[in-house]
Amino acid sequence: xxxxxxxxxxxxxxxxxxxxxxxxxxxxxxxxxxxxxxxxxxxxxxxxxxxxxxxxxxxxxxxxxxxxxxxxxxxxxxxxxxxxxxxxxxxxxxxxxxxxxxxxxxxxxxxxxxxxxxxxxxxxxxxxxxxxxxxxxxxxxxxxxxxxxxxxxxxxxxxxxxxxxxxxxxxxxxxxxxxxxxxxxxxxxxxxxxxxxxxxxxxxxxxxxxxxxxxxxxxxxxxxxxxxxxxxxxxxxxxxxxxxxxxxxxxxxxxxxxx
Amino acid sequence: xxxxxxxxxxxxxxxxxxxxxxxxxxxxxxxxxxxxxxxxxxxxxxxxxxxxxxxxxxxxxxxxxxxxxxxxxxxxxxxxxxxxxxxxxxxxxxxxxxxxxxxxxxxxxxxxxxxxxxxxxxxxxxxxxxxxxxxxxxxxxxxxxxxxxxxxxxxxxxxxxxxxxxxxxxxxxxxxxxxxxxxxxxxxxxxxxxxxxxxxxxxxxxxxxxxxxxxxxxxxxxxxxxxxxxxxxxxxxxxxxxxxxxxxxxxxxxxxxxx
Numbered sequence: 254x255x256x257x258x259x260x261x262x263x264x265x266x267x268x269x270x271x272x273x274x275x276x277x278x279x280x281x282x283x284x285x286x287x288x289x290x291x292x293x294x295x296x297x298x299x300x301x302x303x304x305x306x307x308x309x310x311x312x313x314x315x316x317x318x319x320x321x322x323x324x325x326x327x328x329x330x331x332x333x334x335x336x337x338x339x340x341x342x343x344x345x346x347x348x349x350x351x352x353x354x355x356x357x358x359x360x361x362x363x364x365x366x367x368x369x370x371x372x373x374x375x376x377x378x379x380x381x382x383x384x385x386x387x388x389x390x391x392x393x394x395x396x397x398x399x400x401x402x403x404x405x406x407x408x409x410x411x412x413x414x415x416x417x418x419x420x421x422x423x424x425x426x427x428x429x430x431x432x433x434x435x436x437x438x439x440x441x442x443x444x445x446x447x448x449x450x451x452x453x454x455x456x457x458x459x460x461x462x463x464x465x466x467x468x469x470x471x472x473x474x475x476x477x478x479x480x481x482x483x484x485x486x487x488x489x490x491x492x493x494x495x496x497x498x499x500x501x502x503x504x505x506x507x508x509x510x511x512x
Numbered sequence: 513x514x515x516x517x518x519x520x521x522x523x524x525x526x527x528x529x530x531x532x533x534x535x536x537x538x539x540x541x542x543x544x545x546x547x548x549x550x551x552x553x554x555x556x557x558x559x560x561x562x563x564x565x566x567x568x569x570x571x572x573x574x575x576x577x578x579x580x581x582x583x584x585x586x587x588x589x590x591x592x593x594x595x596x597x598x599x600x601x602x603x604x605x606x607x608x609x610x611x612x613x614x615x616x617x618x619x620x621x622x623x624x625x626x627x628x629x630x631x632x633x634x635x636x637x638x639x640x641x642x643x644x645x646x647x648x649x650x651x652x653x654x655x656x657x658x659x660x661x662x663x664x665x666x667x668x669x670x671x672x673x674x675x676x677x678x679x680x681x682x683x684x685x686x687x688x689x690x691x692x693x694x695x696x697x698x699x700x701x702x703x704x705x706x707x708x709x710x711x712x713x714x715x716x717x718x719x720x721x722x723x724x725x726x727x728x729x730x731x732x733x734x735x736x737x738x739x740x741x742x743x744x745x746x747x748x749x750x751x752x753x754x755x756x757x758x759x760x761x762x763x764x765x766x767x768x769x770x771x
Contacts, residue, residue, distance in 0.1 A: 295564075295600040296601055297600075304559075305554075319571075341554040342555055343557075352635065353637055373659045377612060
């Protein structure tokens, strides 16, 4: 199994604090040492870093911890291989283009007997069930909406219909973003919190590190952090229910779409 | 205008020496300060780094200069914006997937009145003529060969037919790779050399730095370096002819395809 970390904010925010704790699980406080990756949206562009080394040993992860890249949507992943060998092409998150936007996807879990028919517009490069699910998802979204990208509520509703069909094949905790919002789906384990004014001092559970967010924010800032297991010991994290899909926009949870 | 750097080798090789000289042109020895990028193939996977900061000021470029990522195919680019604003989504190289492989593309030059019809399978995310040309190229390759990827000679012949139609719109120095080989097309300026046994001591033209390659190679290693302007002062670089397309495989130039 793997671990996921996502961030969705109303203003570009750096993820150095959360990533520092998260990366410790990549071979130090936990056993997810078969690669890692992180993608930051910056406008319509994406900075995409993947490494098949353990996150604690990776010079690229060191860079991320030191270089405060500011982004409104971030998805990160540390991998413990279950399907697919340890190789760069199997590291999450994966990136593809649809409707002239980049889409970023990461998955935690295992899918069994999942053999969707791919029409050829998106094909996996590696050999993970995760990348296969991502390709299938983009293909189905394109099939539904054609060349005209849907509004967010319609996209939310389409994913609410599509994801259970994939999740039925096993465990499908996942995060998906095209830079304007972040979708998170839980099969077994996902937690979130929203940091906003008055900002707390947060203390990492995986490393002896605290940050007083009130010193580095403005009262208008709002940041949602979504993660497999809570990252801090002194904040209130909310667990997703199994089967739950949540949409985060501007650091806030949106209502569930009505069919 | 921009500058291009490519490397194609028979064994995974690090590009630290060449990139160090090349990156100096990103704002120091030359005026290409509107972003930069580099993509390394590692097996079927790609490490893709882009930054809208000048290469000489970028912490990510610092990492590349210090971290010897080994790859058989690398494409790098430093940008001086001519079309499209300075933004991450306009930084080369661009990456897309076709036939279950990643394709990496970078372009130096300007295309005028270039308005190809895109069918929707590949759409630009940014607003450069370069990304548009890349999307068009992949679309046309897919149209020619369908879902079955061609062998390298057929791909070479197809590109030799397709590229003049794009280059007719202006200046189209470009590099393209899917990880097994590297294509380079020259409109106005491109040079290459092949480093092989007996390896020389090479001296950068943009920084006071020399490397004795005989100390860091085996007699079987072969490395082709392709670049807009020669990077070293004491090696023999070969200029491409205008309109020339070259295919590099395992560090060697291949013959031109026969129609």
